Amino acid sequence: MDSEEPIEQLPRGIALAWGVAATPQRGPKREMSVERIVDAAIEIADQEGITAVSMSAVAKRLGYTPMSLYRYVSAKDDLLLLMQEEATGLPPEISAEEPAWRARLEELYEAQTEVYRRKSWLLTMPITGSPITPNSSAWLEASLEALDATSLTEDEKMAASLLVTGAARWRGSILAGYQQQGRAKGLNDAEVSEQESRLFDTVITEDGYPFLRRAIDAGVFTSESDPFVFGFERGLDGLADYIELVGRQRAGEATDTHEDTEAVGSAGGASGSAGEASGSERVAAEGSEDIPDGDPTVMADNKYRDAQKAVKQAQKVLAEARKRERQTLREAKERAAKRR
Template identity: 40%
Template sequence: MNDVTPEPELPHAVALAWGVAANPQRGPKRELSIERIVDTAVDIADAGGLSAVSMSSVAAALGFTTMSLYRYVTAKDDLVMLMQERGIGVPPETIAEASGWRAGLSLWAAEQTAVYGRHPWLLDVPIAGTPATPNNLAWLDAALQTLAGTPLDQHERLSIVLAVMAQSRWEGLVSRSYEEAARQAGITPDDIDARGSAMLEQLVTAEEFPAVYEALHAGVFGPAGPSPFPFGLARIIDGVEGYFAGRKGAPPEPVDPLLDRAEREPKVREAAKARREAEKQLREARKRERQALAAARDRLSRK
């Protein structure tokens, strides 16, 4: 009697991501590949969002029939998983090189948010379970590695990573909404805050909304204030540090008491604004680079 439990069969998209799926034996050769299909789908999503991606839209962009794609990708869900894997890429080495768990986890969160900035459609990909593809696991591993050496157990470490991830995703969602609203209105994200603050000035009274009124007149809702997200992330990490501060072996990492005040300095705000503009230009340059690369590959494949 054989009591050995057979290994579960890998989903096709997972097998493709790990490079263990068989390549199609028939169909267009040289001109079409999994890599080219995924790259094209990512370009479409970068330009028009995840909803713009379909098997037919990708096929049309490549100049092939929809049925040709099914020889390589069996379903749109498989394509989306591969797109997500390509979009997130691998975590930068600087995370592992950071000094201390606090700096490492903060940098990991910042890099996650930057990925959402480069590919906003990633936020629309459903989270359907434990990560199973190489790049997803690399990001998870990088986050867990930042907590190595702390007195936390494995369950606690994963819970903390998920809490930090949630903060990064929320920042990504808010930032994307601002960018989309600003683009549609032909204004800047700062203009949105300025208009919103001006509107609240007309509507909010100290009698009806005393706490909001006080915050409003402190400039909280205007464009001049610091971003609330770094402060919120820092407080989450403070909570983690406080959680195991009394445990033996807890690594001491003092918090900079002047950081929040420094972020309010005019020059710091100007530098942050310049950074956002530079990041936007970098995203656009990367997109042009991908388009040029795809075009070059297309020309070479036809020779």
């Protein structure tokens, strides 16, 4: 939205969520409020599910007519948006000692999962776009803040934040489904898992599904391990490796850019030779670390580091060659212009 457009251009529901919508001057005994309407709607959703929420049902619970509600919340879609905003709440605050980015993302993942576990009706609401209400935005803000000190770009930080949100929603939907099934049948979590395992055991044969059969025999459906947490943690492992990798690469690019700037004005060929020589000397110096004899893991790691250094050196040589190419082209253009 253009910064010069008036705030009244915001959709009514979003304006209400941000507290910038005008409230009616007249109402039934001035006892009605948007907050009371939303609270009553959430009570209905908690008890009967989101499908039971309607303007008439909320009005009845509050003891007013539906028309009284429309003075405050003009459409059911706006009411659903406000319910989602209230039920989502705010992310947990950062502790006194600010955690590392991974610990903070794990904390947000668990907290979001708990929101979906407590308010499972949130999972039945359609996703119509990016979160634009205060509380929903605060969850994204918390993830982005956790990643602020990393070497990720803004696009990458947002993608990592959505990894947390998506994984929490998926896990929350599964847990909520199991809880609903357990309540309906009077079973606890362990009993639901046992029942599920027996069903699989009945229909899955080794001939038709040999790998799934092996997993069933290993007890995966009754295991105490959480497969969703395992998957999320491995996702964070990959993110950690990526952050480390791009951190080294981007630090190397910054160093190369600084060296290229210092080399401006030097002779093209001599500059290239000098750059290659200094790079080779640096690689040789960096590769002179003491390595324990007979340790294959350390040796493998060292080979990987050497390969990375070689790639960086090649990238630097290529960048210098392209710089010389651009300089040569500029000089050729200048000579052609003088001839004219």
